[in-house]
Amino acid sequence: DQQVKQNSPSLSVQEGRISILNCDYTNSMFDYFLWYKKYPAEGPTFLISISSIKDKNEDGRFTVFLNKSAKHLSLHIVPSQPGDSAVYFCAASGTGTASKLTFGTGTRLQVTL
Amino acid sequence: DTEVTQTPKHLVMGMTNKKSLKCEQHMGHRAMYWYKQKAKKPPELMFVYSYEKLSINESVPSRFSPECPNSSLLNLHLHALQPEDSALYLCASSYDRGGNQPQHFGDGTRLSIL
Numbered sequence: 403d404q405q406v407k408q409n410s411p412s413l414s415v416q417e418g419r420i421s422i423l424n425c426d427y428t429n430s431m432f433d434y435f436l437w438y439k440k441y442p443a444e445g446p447t448f449l450i451s452i453s454s455i456k457d458k459n460e461d462g463r464f465t466v467f468l469n470k471s472a473k474h475l476s477l478h479i480v481p482s483q484p485g486d487s488a489v490y491f492c493a494a495s496g497t498g499t500a501s502k503l504t505f506g507t508g509t510r511l512q513v514t515l
Numbered sequence: 516d517t518e519v520t521q522t523p524k525h526l527v528m529g530m531t532n533k534k535s536l537k538c539e540q541h542m543g544h545r546a547m548y549w550y551k552q553k554a555k556k557p558p559e560l561m562f563v564y565s566y567e568k569l570s571i572n573e574s575v576p577s578r579f580s581p582e583c584p585n586s587s588l589l590n591l592h593l594h595a596l597q598p599e600d601s602a603l604y605l606c607a608s609s610y611d612r613g614g615n616q617p618q619h620f621g622d623g624t625r626l627s628i629l
Contacts, residue, residue, distance in 0.1 A: 436617055445607075445620035445621050446620045447620070500562070
């Protein structure tokens with residue numbers, strides 16, 4: 403039972419354009435959501451998070467949007483840069499399962515010149 | 516540069532060997548985690564330590580034995596592993612197990628079982 407889903411296994415975006423990565427979840431107990439970036443041969447790097455009391459959180463080029471009613475979140479990267487090419491994992495946790503992250507299957511982002 | 520350091524980066528071992536994976540963090544975090552990641556899959560939680568005590572064991576086989584000697588160190592002792600245990604083993608830490616705490620990962624140990 404995949405409680406966190408990233409339905410696009412890959413995405414290709416031109417440099418300078420916006421990258422939008424999507425994530426859906428099914429467990430209504432999740433109240434904290436994170437995005438991680440992973441390069442080959444490295445561990446996941448924490449990018450940005452959002453708690454369920456917000457619907458938007460911004461950090462530089464990265465913005466995460468949360469739509470609780472649709473159980474959907476997205477990561478926007480503007481402008482996209484070649485160094486953003488990586489696998490992006492969405493993750494979620496709930497108060498009752500604090501610190502127990504449930505990961506999505508990942509989306510591979512390729513930023514082309 | 517990652518603030519969670521894992522050694523070794525690569526490990527090849529036979530099914531009868533005993534080896535250990537090590538993880539260290541100096542961020543003052545009180546929660547530490549072991550994950551297993553297979554190719555093209557998300558990380559899967561194995562163990563959680565909180566304040567040096569084991570708080571979650573995700574039904575991991577006993578051939579994997581975690582140890583937390585102090586608040587900065589986390590070990591994973593390996594014995595009699597199977598070929599299907601070949602994977603990337605990731606360590607992570609967070610400030611504590613309270614809600615809304617991001618976990619920070621090391622770069623992992625790539626383990627191959629012959």
